Amino acid sequence: MAQQPDLRPEERPGLEKDPSDWVTGDEPMTGAQASYLETLSRRTGEPIDDPDLTKAEASEKIDELRSKQDSSR
Numbered sequence: 001m002a003q004q005p006d007l008r009p010e011e012r013p014g015l016e017k018d019p020s021d022w023v024t025g026d027e028p029m030t031g032a033q034a035s036y037l038e039t040l041s042r043r044t045g046e047p048i049d050d051p052d053l054t055k056a057e058a059s060e061k062i063d064e065l066r067s068k069q070d071s072s073r
Helices: 029-043 057-070
Strands: none
Touching: 029 057
């Protein structure tokens, strides 16, 4: 059986791109980003101050909240 590729971003550093360099970074965040931010906000107790984040801003906020969540475990 063929081995599945490792899709974790941390294992594929060449795929990571700074959100400020994204072509679509200034578009409104996606529904998936908004949902994940809401979940992370509840888990960390950190409010989301701006409900109208761009894709890039949402990505950076997700990284921030994931880091807080991971450090509290």
